[in-house]
Amino acid sequence: MGKKIGILGGTFDPPHIAHLLIAQESLDACELDEVWFMPTNVPPHKQNEDMANSSDRVEMTRLAISDHGKFRLCTVELDRQGPSYSMDTMEILQNQHPNVQFYFIVGGDMAVSLPTWHGIEKLRKQVTFIVTSRPNYPDDYPFEEELISVNIPEMEISSSDIRERVSREENIRYLVPEAVRKYVGENHLYVR
Numbered sequence: 774m775g776k777k778i779g780i781l782g783g784t785f786d787p788p789h790i791a792h793l794l795i796a797q798e799s800l801d802a803c804e805l806d807e808v809w810f811m812p813t814n815v816p817p818h819k820q821n822e823d824m825a826n827s828s829d830r831v832e833m834t835r836l837a838i839s840d841h842g843k844f845r846l847c848t849v850e851l852d853r854q855g856p857s858y859s860m861d862t863m864e865i866l867q868n869q870h871p872n873v874q875f876y877f878i879v880g881g882d883m884a885v886s887l888p889t890w891h892g893i894e895k896l897r898k899q900v901t902f903i904v905t906s907r908p909n910y911p912d913d914y915p916f917e918e919e920l921i922s923v924n925i926p927e928m929e930i931s932s933s934d935i936r937e938r939v940s941r942e943e944n945i946r947y948l949v950p951e952a953v954r955k956y957v958g959e960n961h962l963y964v965r
């Protein structure tokens with residue numbers, strides 16, 4: 774039987790410990806072989822937002838997962854111009870890995886937006902969605918009968934809050950892996 778791979782797409786600006794936790798809990802609960810962290814080039818729902826450049830986001834993601842034997846970096850979206858639509862990405866990945874069964878991991882905030890995703894009808898056939906709850910978002914999801922809901926200890930951690938903290942010169946220790954904290958400091962990311 775082919776491998777079961779979970780895709781965790783994200784802006785990862787920066788990657789934080791909730792990302793790592795939802796990946797680990799999904800890996801365990803769904804008996805996945807690996808989770809691939811997939812930084813977006815242009816996130817479809819954040820097209821007008823200011824963000825760190827993709828090379829910094831990719832490097833921080835690489836650092837965040839480097840000590841985990843089943844977490845991998847997937848850079849397939851980085852060469853593409855325009856918004857990184859997941860449907861297009863999954864078509865590429867399925868062509869590259871025809872025997873793999875793909876799962877797409879999302880937090881509760883993304884799960885509620887699924888009906889607005891580009892080509893969602895096709896994407897629903899390409900992947901099984903794994904949804905992990907997120908504080909302050911409703912947990913009645915669209916397409917509930919076909920997605921897998923994974924319970925996680927909920928954490929009110931977000932990349933936007935971490936960026937804010939850095940800009941206020943506050944500590945982000947333990948919110949991000951130590952190597953990411955060092956990278957943010959050394960590269961002066963998120964300072965005003």
Ligand SMILES: Nc1ncnc2c1ncn2[C@@H]1O[C@H](COP(=O)(O)OP(=O)(O)OP(=O)(O)O)[C@@H](O)[C@H]1O
Binds near residue numbers: 791883929930932
């Ligand atoms: N605290 C969290 N709990 C559950 N899911 C989360 C959490 N933080 C992020 N996710 C999920 O991880 C994926 C990638 O998230 P992303 O890189 O956009 O981080 P973010 O913290 O949501 O960023 P921002 O605050 O800038 O919007 C999304 O599916 C998102 O729902």
Ligand SMILES: O=C(O)c1ccc[n+]([C@@H]2O[C@H](COP(=O)([O-])O)[C@@H](O)[C@H]2O)c1
Binds near residue numbers: 782813818883889
């Ligand atoms: O394809 C879409 O229309 C679409 C809309 C919103 C989000 N996504 C994907 O969902 C993942 C998480 O998005 P974000 O904005 O939280 O980084 C990332 O891989 C995005 O490309 C995809």
